[in-house]
Amino acid sequence: MLSVQNAYVEFRVAQTKKWPWSPAGVVHAVNGVSFDLEAGKTIGIVGESGCGKSTLIRSVAGLAPLVSGTVTLDGEQVEYGNRASMQRLRATMQMIFQDPIASLNPRMTIREIVTEPLTFFRPEMGAADRKAAALAMLERVGIPPAQANRFPHEFSGGQCQRIGIARALVAEPKVLLCDEPVSALDVSIQAQVVNLLKELQREMGLALVFVAHDLGVVRHISDEVLVMYMGAQMERAPAADLVRAPQHPYAKALLSAVPVPDPNVRIAPQMLEGDLPSPMDLPPGCLFASRCPHAMAKCIKARPPMVQRKGHEAACYLLDDASKKPEPSLIDG
Amino acid sequence: MIGAVKRRLNSATFADERAGEMVASRSFWADAGRRFLRNRMAVFSVGMLSVLVLFAIFGNLFSRWSFEEIDWNVLGRIKQDGGPSLENGHWFGVDELGRDLYARVVQGTRTSLLVGIIAGPVSVILGATLGALSGYYGGRFDRTVLGAYTIWLAIPYIIFFVVWQAFFGRSMSQMILVIILVNWTAGLLIVRGQVMMLKNREFVDAARMLGMSDLAIIFRHLAPNVLWVVVIYTSLVIPEVIMMESLVSFLGVGIQEPNTSLGALLSEGASTMTFGTLWQLGFPAAIFVLAQVSLFYIGDGLRDALDPKER
Amino acid sequence: MLSVENLHIRFRTGDGLVHAVNDVSFSVDAGSRLAVVGESGSGKSQIALAIMGLLAKNAEVEGRIMWDGQDLLGTSNREMNRIRAREIGIIFQDPMSSLNPYMTIERQLTEIVEHHEGMSRRAARARALEVMDAVRIPDAKARLRAYPHEFSGGMRQRIVIAMALMCQPKLILADEPTTALDVTVQAQIMQLLQDVQSDLGTSVVLITHDLGVVAGFCEDVLVLYGGRVMETAKTMALFDQPGHPYTRGLLRAVPNIEDPSDALTAIPGSPPNQHRFPVACPFAPRCADVVDICRETLPQLRDGRACLRPIEELT
Numbered sequence: 001m002l003s004v005q006n007a008y009v010e011f012r013v014a015q016t017k018k019w020p021w022s023p024a025g026v027v028h029a030v031n032g033v034s035f036d037l038e039a040g041k042t043i044g045i046v047g048e049s050g051c052g053k054s055t056l057i058r059s060v061a062g063l064a065p066l067v068s069g070t071v072t073l074d075g076e077q078v079e080y081g082n083r084a085s086m087q088r089l090r091a092t093m094q095m096i097f098q099d100p101i102a103s104l105n106p107r108m109t110i111r112e113i114v115t116e117p118l119t120f121f122r123p124e125m126g127a128a129d130r131k132a133a134a135l136a137m138l139e140r141v142g143i144p145p146a147q148a149n150r151f152p153h154e155f156s157g158g159q160c161q162r163i164g165i166a167r168a169l170v171a172e173p174k175v176l177l178c179d180e181p182v183s184a185l186d187v188s189i190q191a192q193v194v195n196l197l198k199e200l201q202r203e204m205g206l207a208l209v210f211v212a213h214d215l216g217v218v219r220h221i222s223d224e225v226l227v228m229y230m231g232a233q234m235e236r237a238p239a240a241d242l243v244r245a246p247q248h249p250y251a252k253a254l255l256s257a258v259p260v261p262d263p264n265v266r267i268a269p270q271m272l273e274g275d276l277p278s279p280m281d282l283p284p285g286c287l288f289a290s291r292c293p294h295a296m297a298k299c300i301k302a303r304p305p306m307v308q309r310k311g312h313e314a315a316c317y318l319l320d321d322a323s324k325k326p327e328p329s330l331i332d333g
Numbered sequence: 334m335i336g337a338v339k340r341r342l343n344s345a346t347f348a349d350e351r352a353g354e355m356v357a358s359r360s361f362w363a364d365a366g367r368r369f370l371r372n373r374m375a376v377f378s379v380g381m382l383s384v385l386v387l388f389a390i391f392g393n394l395f396s397r398w399s400f401e402e403i404d405w406n407v408l409g410r411i412k413q414d415g416g417p418s419l420e421n422g423h424w425f426g427v428d429e430l431g432r433d434l435y436a437r438v439v440q441g442t443r444t445s446l447l448v449g450i451i452a453g454p455v456s457v458i459l460g461a462t463l464g465a466l467s468g469y470y471g472g473r474f475d476r477t478v479l480g481a482y483t484i485w486l487a488i489p490y491i492i493f494f495v496v497w498q499a500f501f502g503r504s505m506s507q508m509i510l511v512i513i514l515v516n517w518t519a520g521l522l523i524v525r526g527q528v529m530m531l532k533n534r535e536f537v538d539a540a541r542m543l544g545m546s547d548l549a550i551i552f553r554h555l556a557p558n559v560l561w562v563v564v565i566y567t568s569l570v571i572p573e574v575i576m577m578e579s580l581v582s583f584l585g586v587g588i589q590e591p592n593t594s595l596g597a598l599l600s601e602g603a604s605t606m607t608f609g610t611l612w613q614l615g616f617p618a619a620i621f622v623l624a625q626v627s628l629f630y631i632g633d634g635l636r637d638a639l640d641p642k643e644r
Numbered sequence: 645m646l647s648v649e650n651l652h653i654r655f656r657t658g659d660g661l662v663h664a665v666n667d668v669s670f671s672v673d674a675g676s677r678l679a680v681v682g683e684s685g686s687g688k689s690q691i692a693l694a695i696m697g698l699l700a701k702n703a704e705v706e707g708r709i710m711w712d713g714q715d716l717l718g719t720s721n722r723e724m725n726r727i728r729a730r731e732i733g734i735i736f737q738d739p740m741s742s743l744n745p746y747m748t749i750e751r752q753l754t755e756i757v758e759h760h761e762g763m764s765r766r767a768a769r770a771r772a773l774e775v776m777d778a779v780r781i782p783d784a785k786a787r788l789r790a791y792p793h794e795f796s797g798g799m800r801q802r803i804v805i806a807m808a809l810m811c812q813p814k815l816i817l818a819d820e821p822t823t824a825l826d827v828t829v830q831a832q833i834m835q836l837l838q839d840v841q842s843d844l845g846t847s848v849v850l851i852t853h854d855l856g857v858v859a860g861f862c863e864d865v866l867v868l869y870g871g872r873v874m875e876t877a878k879t880m881a882l883f884d885q886p887g888h889p890y891t892r893g894l895l896r897a898v899p900n901i902e903d904p905s906d907a908l909t910a911i912p913g914s915p916p917n918q919h920r921f922p923v924a925c926p927f928a929p930r931c932a933d934v935v936d937i938c939r940e941t942l943p944q945l946r947d948g949r950a951c952l953r954p955i956e957e958l959t
Contacts (some may be wrong), residue, residue, distance in 0.1 A: 253349075261883070
């Protein structure tokens with residue numbers, strides 16, 4: 001359904017310029033991420049703030065420029081410079097956002113908000129049909145059609161996110177990109193929205209890309225999870241496997257720190273020492289090497305490729321070496 | 334026939350449909366209107382301003398004299414006979430040349446209000462559009478606009494009036510045109526700032542996900558969200574523009590005689606102040622102050638009604 | 645040590661009164677760790693602000709907040725400043741809101757003690773180094789001269805904790821101290837708070853929405869909903885057998901990474917309308933165990949739970 005291969009995203013930052021004529025600094029936001037997604041499945045993308053997970057899906061959606069890499073949607077490679085190709089992309093792939101209230105135009109009624117996509121993607125529909133379709137979609141996400149003439153500020157955060165979902169799905173796309181859709185919501189509401197997304201996924205056969213920093217939520221909604229760090233992929237594995245037995249040292253550290261709502265469970269968070277590399281000047285080796293407790297000499301020289309092991313894929317030399325004889329650790333010698 | 338209509342009105346689906354429309358809630362503007370109406374001073378000022386507008390339009394009907402006619406009877410004895418009087422029809426007295434001051438004040442009010450009401454909004458729309466484009470696109474375009482803005486502010490605007498009028502004369506339309514050109518910066522910065530803030534909101538991304546063009550996003554999605562700023566700003570610029578016109582007229586580069594404006598009348602009145610003909614200053618000044626004060630309170634009321642931070 | 649008695653907080657807004665906190669009472673003993681748990685609109689942050697005397701101007705407060713025999717609600721600004729500086733430390737969600745971006749870390753740390761304790765600059769500096777070590781900021785000496793923007797989010801939160809510790813307060817109010825932070829950093833900060841608490845014997849009131857954080861840190865829990873206390877209990881007991889339908893719903897709704905099942909149990913409905921003072925159980929419209937009486941009677945806190953139904957009958 002959706003395939004992303006070797007995506008790279010960079011930003012130019014003018015503020016770092018010493019002189020007006022010196023070249024702008026380049027922030028490497030996403031560094032070579034690939035994933036495939038089938039219809040009806042969910043991939044979760046997790047990582048800490050600034051790891052490039054949102055940037056990745058924004059560039060897949062065409063909201064941020066992809067520097068290199070290919071995106072294939074429904075068997076067709078997307079050309080980001082081509083209007084027609086982009087319009088096909090948008091009809092097939094929609095997005096929901098992090099801040100439910102800011103993602104709705106405060107000066108439009110929710111009926112106008114939900115009807116708008118139809119005017120772009122279903123131009124053959126009449127005005128009455130569009131209105132009916134929008135009201136039906138609102139009802140489906142749990143907003144009474146009687147409230148359709150209200151404005152976004154009259155709804156709670158959870159309801160606004162439902163309206164955002166209705167807007168994204170009203171033109172029946174096949175892929176839904178979710179950019180931290182529940183992190184601004186309360187726990188009790190968060191579960192409502194996650195469950196709604198799962199129901200709609202089943203009904204419409206949607207493929208979901210679910211970006212979040214909360215591993216608990218991701219674990220519950222995803223079939224597969226991709227762990228990112230500094231814009232690069234660290235590990236990709238089926239959700240249950242990743243949680244049970246992470247392979248990459250960063251994934252291990254991340255999972256060890258997730259709080260568990262059970263006072264009988266003592267978590268033993270693994271403390272990461274060391275500094276993050278600058279995203280404007282990336283080291284040639286593994287991006288996690290500077291904080292990795294298992295860093296070896298070769299980790300600093302070249303970036304490890306993704307290797308398969310026990311159904312996981314992880315970018316770490318340790319997995320390579322697990323069968324061979326271990327190399328001495330940098331710290332020891 | 335009537336039976337059918339009645340049945341339809343009584344049917345459950347009809348009731349449901351109506352109920353559905355009943356919960357239509359007040360838009361932001363309806364809410365703002367309600368808040369504005371609660372502000373007594375602002376509503377009173379709207380009334381005041383309406384009276385002034387009516388005065389400017391229909392004031393002539395009550396005048397026995399035209400604004401350019403000289404009353405030879407009082408010329409030369411202005412201090413004694415030229416004061417406000419019901420008998421000779423000079424309600425506000427006469428000016429230094431023996432022309433009816435009432436008719437001249439009506440004419441001056443018309444000029445000043447017309448300049449304010451046309452030049453104010455047009456220059457704000459000009460500035461706001463530039464500001465919106467500049468804030469939305471950023472980059473080199475933004476830097477160019479800001480550069481031009483900074484340079485423009487450094488040039489004293491009186492020069493433009495002098496130069497412009499040397500070339501194009503001193504008619505009313507030229508006056509309005511030059512005021513618009515001088516004020517193109519009005520509202521630029523504030524709209525630019527608002528747009529820069531709004532363009533990062535996710536509803537703009539959602540609009541881009543529909544394939545909407547940049548201009549459509551600016552005018553369909555962003556403009557309704559900055560309109561309140563534009564309205565408030567316009568209400569501030571109108572009195573400012575009236576003041577600017579009065580000032581240049583006061584300095585003598587304003588509108589061509591025998592046409593006049595409040596500023597020109599004030600200037601004439603002030604120059605004869607020491608001769609004991611105080612009405613020549615008093616009447617134009619009263620009208621001018623009334624216009625400025627009511628515009629100020631209207632602006633204040635709009636700000637209270639529209640600014641989300643004030644709530 | 646701290647006791648909040650029948651606290652009511654209302655806000656006058658353009659749309660009428662908003663009842664944020666309705667009749668909340670609790671107390672904090674010396675050296676204890678209490679969690680105040682609630683979702684947005686539960687009034688948890690307003691309680692913290694009321695204790696610190698930092699409520700917005702349109703607030704109306706009723707009740708008593710007793711601190712060492714003194715009612716903080718009637719205290720003068722000057723006295724409140726002294727208490728804020730020396731006796732109660734506060735940590736906000738956003739560390740930048742507590743830090744002055746134009747002052748070095750050293751100045752921000754030492755200012756309070758120099759001003760309120762009359763400490764000499766040298767002594768204050770020594771004390772600053774001490775607390776920087778206590779919150780485990782590496783290379784403390786060099787970093788005293790740095791400005792807030794030179795630190796990462798987690799480090800800034802450590803500095804805010806260090807600031808709170810400068811005067812050796814008896815109580816630390818932590819209002820969502822880790823919500824803005826990543827999980828790995830969150831784990832470090834919570835560990836740090838725990839160490840500080842046990843080393844110095846300071847009491848901590850942790851205000852949070854995250855039951856996961858509560859489970860690992862606090863001894864006692866106070867659950868708020870719609871500005872009212874729903875339940876108060878020892879953490880162990882609360883997680884073993886929650887006594888209120890809201891607590892139960894909340895615990896089921898938290899995505900637990902250890903739990904292999906797929907379903908999350910949501911609490912249906914929306915947060916309560918706060919424009920009316922509650923006359924019935926505020927949770928009744930969303931409650932799975934609701935009976936008619938719940939919609940008419942305002943349940944009072946009895947045996948640590950404000951629910952009209954016996955605990956055995958809850959689902």
